[in-house]
Amino acid sequence: MYSFQSFVYHSLFIDGIIYLCASDNALDIVTPSAFLKNVSDIFLKNPLMSQEHFSPSNAIAADFQQVLGKYMMKYNKNKGDSSISTLRSQVTDVKIIMTQNIDKILESEERLNSFTDRTDNLQTTVSDAHLS
Structure with missing residues (x-):
């Protein structure tokens, strides 16, 4: 976790991949951590990842954009209910x-x-x- 100006940056390192997100709420570290864990689990389960582990193709990026958007909406909605x-x-x-x-x-x-x-x-x- 790293703070800079009004944002707190959270990171997760799994299997050589760094997952990073920024939040504006310095008090809550649980939500960003859960978000990163869920995103990493979904990303690593993608069947295209087994073919190109360290060089994701455009197909992976396009597929994962929708997943990432869904999780961002989910965790931002729960922000007020935490x-x-x-x-x-x-x-x-x-x-x-x-x-x-x-x-x-x-x-x-x-x-x-x-x-x-x-x-x-x-x-x-x-x-x-x-x-x-």
């Missing part, structure tokens, strides 16, 4: 809320310490006034 993406988004939301709550608690603690200091100063002043 339970892992949804869960990660919810975790991020909870982290933001918890951070805000911690900040509020720290602010309250600072105010409480300030009031405690003022009370101590007032008690000292009152005690000093009674002693005089």
Whole structure:
């Protein structure tokens, strides 16, 4: 996995072939990995591949374009429905809320310490006034 600008590039190396895809969602690494695995499985099962393993012909490219298009549509449709993406988004939301709550608690603690200091100063002043 490699990030560049707003894209994350995912790769898979099987039997001397590198499969590569780019995604715009840095949080989800499961979907691109599954996409690459499915694409590689279909590509390697193509009967034309057994004839020309490392130099795919135009026939293979034309045949595989349709398969690749189908899988791209499938995985892009599922992008919004990904339970892992949804869960990660919810975790991020909870982290933001918890951070805000911690900040509020720290602010309250600072105010409480300030009031405690003022009370101590007032008690000292009152005690000093009674002693005089």
